[in-house]
Amino acid sequence: MKLGIFVDKGTKAVVWGITGTQGSFHTKLMLEYGTKIVAGVTPGKGGREIQGVPVYDTVEEAMKKHDANASIIFVPAPFAADAAFEALEAELKTIVIITEHIPIRDAIQVMNRARQQGAVVVGPNTPGILTTDECKLGIMPAHVFKRGVVGIASRSGTLTYEIATGLTVRGLGQSTCIGLGGDPIVGLSFVDMLQEFERDEQTQAVALIGEIGGNFEELAAEFVSTEGYSKPIIAFVAGRMAPLGKRMGHAGAIIMGKTGTAASKIEAFEKAGVKVAEKPSDVARLLAEKLGRQHI
Amino acid sequence: MKLFEYEAKAIFKRYDIPTPNGGLATNPTQARDIAIEINTPVAVKAQVLVAGRAKAGGILFANSPEEAEKAAEKLLGMKIKSVKVQGVWVEEKVSAKKELYFSVAVDRSTRCYVAVASSEGGVDIEEVAVKAPEKIVKVSIDPVYGFRAHNARQVAKKLGYSGAQMLELASIFVKHYQMTVENDAELAEMNPLIEKPDGKFVAADTRIIVDDNALYRHPEFKKRPFEEVELTQQELEAQKSGLAYVKLDGDIGIIGNGAGLVMATLDVIQLYGGSPANFLDVGGGASADMMAVALNIVLSDPHVKVVFVNILGGITRCDEVANGILEARRKVGFTKPMVIRLVGTNEEEGRHVLTDAGIHVLDSMEEAAKKTVEVAKAGGK
Numbered sequence: 001m002k003l004g005i006f007v008d009k010g011t012k013a014v015v016w017g018i019t020g021t022q023g024s025f026h027t028k029l030m031l032e033y034g035t036k037i038v039a040g041v042t043p044g045k046g047g048r049e050i051q052g053v054p055v056y057d058t059v060e061e062a063m064k065k066h067d068a069n070a071s072i073i074f075v076p077a078p079f080a081a082d083a084a085f086e087a088l089e090a091e092l093k094t095i096v097i098i099t100e101h102i103p104i105r106d107a108i109q110v111m112n113r114a115r116q117q118g119a120v121v122v123g124p125n126t127p128g129i130l131t132t133d134e135c136k137l138g139i140m141p142a143h144v145f146k147r148g149v150v151g152i153a154s155r156s157g158t159l160t161y162e163i164a165t166g167l168t169v170r171g172l173g174q175s176t177c178i179g180l181g182g183d184p185i186v187g188l189s190f191v192d193m194l195q196e197f198e199r200d201e202q203t204q205a206v207a208l209i210g211e212i213g214g215n216f217e218e219l220a221a222e223f224v225s226t227e228g229y230s231k232p233i234i235a236f237v238a239g240r241m242a243p244l245g246k247r248m249g250h251a252g253a254i255i256m257g258k259t260g261t262a263a264s265k266i267e268a269f270e271k272a273g274v275k276v277a278e279k280p281s282d283v284a285r286l287l288a289e290k291l292g293r294q295h296i
Numbered sequence: 297m298k299l300f301e302y303e304a305k306a307i308f309k310r311y312d313i314p315t316p317n318g319g320l321a322t323n324p325t326q327a328r329d330i331a332i333e334i335n336t337p338v339a340v341k342a343q344v345l346v347a348g349r350a351k352a353g354g355i356l357f358a359n360s361p362e363e364a365e366k367a368a369e370k371l372l373g374m375k376i377k378s379v380k381v382q383g384v385w386v387e388e389k390v391s392a393k394k395e396l397y398f399s400v401a402v403d404r405s406t407r408c409y410v411a412v413a414s415s416e417g418g419v420d421i422e423e424v425a426v427k428a429p430e431k432i433v434k435v436s437i438d439p440v441y442g443f444r445a446h447n448a449r450q451v452a453k454k455l456g457y458s459g460a461q462m463l464e465l466a467s468i469f470v471k472h473y474q475m476t477v478e479n480d481a482e483l484a485e486m487n488p489l490i491e492k493p494d495g496k497f498v499a500a501d502t503r504i505i506v507d508d509n510a511l512y513r514h515p516e517f518k519k520r521p522f523e524e525v526e527l528t529q530q531e532l533e534a535q536k537s538g539l540a541y542v543k544l545d546g547d548i549g550i551i552g553n554g555a556g557l558v559m560a561t562l563d564v565i566q567l568y569g570g571s572p573a574n575f576l577d578v579g580g581g582a583s584a585d586m587m588a589v590a591l592n593i594v595l596s597d598p599h600v601k602v603v604f605v606n607i608l609g610g611i612t613r614c615d616e617v618a619n620g621i622l623e624a625r626r627k628v629g630f631t632k633p634m635v636i637r638l639v640g641t642n643e644e645e646g647r648h649v650l651t652d653a654g655i656h657v658l659d660s661m662e663e664a665a666k667k668t669v670e671v672a673k674a675g676g677k
Contacts, residue, residue, distance in 0.1 A: 065609025077509065078512065078656075091384040092631055093423075101509045102509060103480055103507055103509045103513070104402055104480070104482060104507045104509065104510065105439075105477060105480050105507065105508035105510060107407075107441045108402065108407055108408065108409065110438050111407040111442065112407065112408065112438055112439055112440050113440060115407075116440070138464045139580075139610075139611060140610060141609075141610035141611065141640065141641060143641075144610070144640075154554020154556070155556065156554060156555060156557065156559075157554045157556065157557075157580065157610070158552075158553055158554025158556060158557040158608045158610060159556030159557045159559075159560050159581075160556070161552060161608055161610050161640070162557060162560075162608050162661065165608075165639075178460070181555075182555060184402065184482075185402065185404060185407050186406050186407075187407075189405075209556070211555075211556055211559060214404045214405070215404070215405055216405070217406075219405060237564060238559035238561045239562075239563070240562075240566065240666040241544070241559070241562040241565075241566050242559060242562075242565050242575075243542070243544065246542045247508075247540070247542075247558070248540070248542060248554040248555055248558075248559050248575055249540040249554075249556075249558060249575070249577040250556070251508070251509060252404070253555055253559070254615060262563075278567060278662065279560075279563075279564055279567065279662055280560050280564075281661070282661075
C-alpha cells in the first residue's frame with residue numbers, strides 16, 4: 001500500500017506549545033482523528049500530562065523516551081523559529097508550523113536549514129496537513145473531509161474547507177489536503193505538491209487553491225506546461241477584487257508593484273491549459289466532470 | 297512598514313555606508329538652517345512614501361540657504377499623489393559620474409534573500425530588467441551562509457570595477473546585506489548609488505521596507521514626527537481589535553472568517569454585479585464579542601447598504617457567531633439589512649438562534665451572494 005504524502009499511519013508527532021489553549025485543544029482533536037501524538041514540549045512545563053500526552057522541557061528528553069518523526073508547532077511568533085530549529089535538531093522530518101506572524105527573517109532561516117537537512121516544512125500560518133483516514137497534523141475541521149481521490153494544495157484555510165466540503169458532497173472526497181500557508185515565506189510550493197500528487201496512488205485529480213501575492217501559481221502553470229501532468233487539475237485564485245499594495249488578511253496576500261495579481265495567475269494557468277474555476281463551488285463541479293462522475 | 301528616506305538614510309549611516317550630508321526639516325526655517333550648516337548647493341526632497349516622487353516635482357535644488365527655504369516652503373505646501381508633504385530632507389547635492397543600483401530583498405520563490413545590482417541606476421530597475429537584462433546582476437543568498445566579502449567582490453567586478461574601487465563597493469555591499477537582515481527589512485535599496493567624479497561612492501537615494509511581523513523587535517521605528525496615512529475610524533477600530541480590515545469603494549459590507557474565504561466572497565459578489573465596501577476577516581475561532589465588534593465596524597461605514605456575513609465554521613462555532621450578531625444588534629440597534637450564510641460546526645444551534653430572532657439564514661455562499669447583490673441594488677431594502 002502506498003502511504004500518504006508527508007504524513008500517514010506511521011507518523012508519530014511531537015507538539016510544541018502543547019500546554020497552551022490552542023495546542024491542548026488541537027492535540028485533543030488530532031488524537032480523536034487517530035493521529036499518534038507521542039510527546040509535547042513546553043520549556044518550563046515539563047513533567048505534566050496534557051490530553052494523556054507527556055510534556056517535556058526539551059525535545060532531547062522527549063526523544064530519549066519516545067520514537068518520533070514529525071512535529072507541529074503552536075508557540076507564539078517570537079518563539080516559533082526556535083521551536084522549529086529544535087525540531088530540526090531532533091531530526092524530525094515533517095514540521096508543521098501553525099503559528100501566524102513569524103518574522104520573515106526567522107522563516108527564511110528555518111526554510112534554508114530544513115532544506116539542507118532534507119526536512120519538510122508545512123507553513124507557517126497553515127491549517128496543516130491531512131491524509132484522510134490516516135493522519136491529521138493540523139487544525140482543520142475533520143468532518144468536512146472524506147477518504148477520496150482529490151489532492152488539495154491551498155494557500156488558505158477556510159476556503160479550503162469550503163472547497164473540500166464541495167468535494168465531499170459530490171462523493172469525490174480527498175486523498176491528502178495540505179495548507180501551504182498564508183505567509184510570504186513558506187516551506188512548500190504548488191510545484192512541490194504537484195510532484196507529490198503525481199506520485200501518489202490515492203490521488204486521481206488535483207485542486208490548487210491560490211490567492212494574490214507571490215508567484216507560486218505562475219510557477220505551477222509553468223511546471224505543468226513544460227513537464228506535462230498526467231492527472232486533471234482545477235485551480236481557483238482568490239483576490240480578483242484586491243486593491244494594489246494592501247494586505248488581504250494573510251501577510252503573503254499582497255500585490256507588490258505589478259506582480260502577484262489574480263489576473264496574472266489566472267492567465268498563466270489558462271495558458272498552461274489548467275482550467276480556473278470562477279467560484280469556489282465550481283471546483284468540485286469541474287473536477288467531477290473531468291473525472292466523469294455524475295452529481296449525487 | 298515603509299520607512300521615509302530620512303529614516304532609511306539614518307540606518308545606512310549607522311552601518312557606515314556613505315550618504316550625502318543632510319537633515320530633516322518640517323518647516324522652511326529649519327530647511328534654511330540645515331542648508332547653512334551643509335554649506336554647499338543642496339537638494340530639498342519631499343518626505344513621502346508614495347512612488348514617483350521625482351516625476352511629481354517632489355525634489356528641488358537650491359544654491360543658497362534662501363533658495364532652500366523657498367523650496368521647502370513650496371514642497372511643504374504641496375500634495376504628491378494626494379499625500380500631503382509634512383517634511384523635507386535637505387542634503388548636499390552630489391554630482392554623479394555614474395549611477396548604479398544595489399538592493400537586497402526577500403525572494404519568496406527561493407525563500408532566500410537576493411542581492412540585485414546594476415550599472416544602470418537611478419531608473420526603474422524593473423524596466424532595466426525587461427529592456428536590458430544583461431545589465432542586471434542577481435545573487436541568491438543562503439541566509440545560513442550569508443553574503444560574504446568574496447561574493448560582494450564578484451558583484452562589484454561584474455559592475456565593471458576593479459582595484460580600490462572594487463574593494464570599497466564590496467565593503468558597502470556587505471554592510472548593506474548586514475543592515476537588511478539585522479533590521480528585518482523585506483527590501484533595502486540604494487537607487488541611485490552614485491560614483492562621484494572623485495571615484496568615491498555615495499548612496500544618494502535609499503529605500504527600506506521593514507517586515508511588519510518583526511516590528512516588535514524594532515521599537516525605534518515607532519517614534520516618528522509625522523505619519524503619511526491617517527487611518528479611518530474603521531481601520532483604527534479594526535487595528536485595535538486585531539481584525540484584518542481593508543476599505544474598498546462599494547456599498548456591500550463583507551464579514552467572513554479566513555482571509556481566502558473573504559477574498560473569494562468579494563470576488564463572488566463582484567461576479568454577480570455587486571460592489572464590496574470592505575474586506576473584513578474575523579479570523580479563526582471568532583467569538584460572539586469579536587463578531588459584534590466586526591459588525592460595528594462594517595456598519596459604521598455610511599456607504600454600506602447591506603451586510604453579507606459569510607461564515608464557514610470549522611474551529612469557529614456557528615452558535616457563537618449567531619450570538620455575536622444578536623449582541624451587535626442589541627448594542628447598536630442597526631437597521632441595515634443583513635444576509636447571513638452560516639454552515640459548519642454547531643450550524644443547527646446557530647441557525648435556531650437567528651431564525652428565532654427573525655433573521656433568515658442561507659447555506660450556499662453563492663445563493664447568499666446573489667441575494668445580497670439584489671438587496672444592494674434595491675437600495676438596501
